[in-house]
Amino acid sequence: MVPGWQVNPNGDTGANSYRLGLDPSKHAERTELRRRLGYLPQKPGGFPHFTAFELVDYVAILKEMTDRRKRHDEVRRVLSEVDLADRATTKVRKLSGGMRQRLAFAQALLGRPQLLILDEPTVGLDPEQRMRFRALISRLGEKCTVLLSTHQTEDVAALCERVITFKQGQVAFDGTPAELAGTATGQVWESAERPVSGLFWRTADGRYRTLGERPPNAQAAKPTIEDGYLLLLGGDARTVTA
CATH class of the missing domain: 3.40.50.300 (P-loop containing nucleotide triphosphate hydrolases)
Structure with missing residues (x-):
């Protein structure tokens, strides 16, 4: 459950509303909430x-x-x-x-x-x-x-309207999948030559995709949700989507 995120019967969210219109601190309402x-x-x-x-x-x-x-x-x-x-x-x-x-x-x-x-x-x-x-x-x-x-970013891209990403227990991003991909704009590169440093991998067509600093002779590439996720959080994060 997203910390502090409370869902009303009409789907609205708000810090001052009880989850699903119920107060989980009350036993009777907590039982109804579970149902x-x-x-x-x-x-x-x-x-x-x-x-x-x-x-x-x-x-x-x-x-x-x-x-x-x-x-x-x-x-x-x-x-x-x-x-x-x-x-x-x-x-x-x-x-x-x-x-x-x-x-x-x-x-x-x-x-x-x-x-x-x-x-x-x-x-x-x-x-x-x-x-x-x-x-x-x-x-x-x-x-x-x-x-x-x-952690499956392809599921996020295929299904989700809203993405909330956590880093070390804190919300690091809250927005649409397209907006998450957009956070990597200007930080994703493709090149024919193997980079000497940074986060990169060889793609199926034999080119190299790099995140972060631009390698020599690299061209800007269209960012994906996974690019945004990796740049935002590195390797120690978890994504919760809705």
Whole structure:
């Protein structure tokens, strides 16, 4: 969660408003707040001998969904949402890594949360699986607030309207992806010759891309989100996007 960032039911933010209109310091309101949240951890874990349906149903019980018929309808809904309806009776241990990640995503969708928090949801996925996740996250973003914590700048470029970048626990940048890329304007270079210093790498076309000070005989290059991220934070930062 972004420190000090509070989300109202209408999506507005403000330091003087309680999160989702509720005060987490009050027990009753904190419980209600939890019901409105969905969370996908980076390493969700699970019970390998459960079926996909049983695992999501178990989480639904923990979320206090006590009406069995309504709960099972909700479990079937979220499994369908992540394209796992046909795997409902499959044991978790028999699912592929991408399917297990989607199953973890399904439990985060229980109860149609107003705020969905996703921690590195596409790490370890192949290109096709990442495309599926991006399509799903994009669709969900039309219905609720999605907070995506990631180092994957390509996910940021593909999905996010707002980027908040932290350095050593402090907000270092808050703006659009295009604005983050713009912070690297005048600091990104391409050259045919290998630079002798600085942060650089060899690209697929055999040229060298350098960040920072201009190398000899280098030409200015169009900055990307990753360029802005690297120049702003170096190697010890984390990006949270929404």
